[in-house]
Amino acid sequence: MKPSPLPPLLATSIDAQHLDLHDNAPSLILCPGCGTWRHLKRRMIRPHRPDGTTRCSNSARLVTLDITIEQWQAKLAKTRTKLNDEGVDTGSRHGTRVKRQRTEPAPAVSQLVPAPPTAETTRQAYAAHRAACAACTGRKNCIDGERLADAYARRLRQEPRLRQVQARQDQQQRTVDRRRALQQPVRRASEWAAVRPAVKRADEQRTPSGPTVSDYRGPGLPLKTPA
Incomplete structure (x- = not known):
């Protein structure tokens, strides 16, 4: 596989969340060209076509892993620290009044389908x-x-x-x-073409063979509108 002419990517310059480095597991990288996760093969981004037709411009781009797994984990830990800082501090908790709401009927068991996280x-x-x-x-x-x-x-x-x-x-x-x-x-x-002959035969059987008098005519049926 021929490397891409694009300059190599340095692992130390990539966001830790855009890498996935583990022992005894394939290394992954978030492709900077299309934003999808791809395997690293021979220190290169594995060639791929995100839409199924067009080859990504970052296919076969070299990635220099100038970082150890321990260093990557340390960078990832900084992300956790940032999340902790954005979280709600326990000292800010305070009591709140609970408003009772009307209890809704429980859904059926077949409706209890958990949504993916x-x-x-x-x-x-x-x-x-x-x-x-x-x-x-x-x-x-x-x-x-x-x-x-x-x-x-x-x-x-x-x-x-x-x-x-x-x-x-x-x-x-x-x-x-x-x-x-x-x-x-x-x-x-x-x-319709399959049932048309049967419908036609049924219509022919319902066709009267001679002049007939309507069943709704007779001496008991009023023929004039009351004044």
Whole structure:
């Protein structure tokens, strides 16, 4: 695979959230060209086509990993610290009055389908935990707080790829819907052609063989409108 003519990317100059470096696991990078997560193969961004047709301009671009996994984890920890600073401090909690609301009927079991987590929902869960946890103060987290912070940072890295997958699925569904809309008139015409002989025979059987008198005529039926 021939490297891209673009200048190599330095891992130390890349946001820690845009890298994923672990022992015994493939290294990942958020492609600066298309914003999707891609594997690093032989220190190069693996060639890819985000839209399925056009090759990304950053395909096969060299990436210089001038950073160790420990250093990357330390940079990522700074992101957690920033999240802690943005979270609600426990000292600002105060009592609030609880307003009773009308209890809504519980949904059916078949309706209890959990929505997939997003970066926003994981951030809200992390902020809610810090607001309620007495052990999470300042820049310190409890075990659950660390777990939620890790989940939020991981979800931030995965969000662009998930949005791309969702957009592709939506496009495929729209294509299927348009195809069905185009096929519907043809299907109806073929269905009508299949039953037309039977309908014609039924109409012929209902056709009277001679002159008849309507069933609604007779001496008991008023023929004039009352004055």
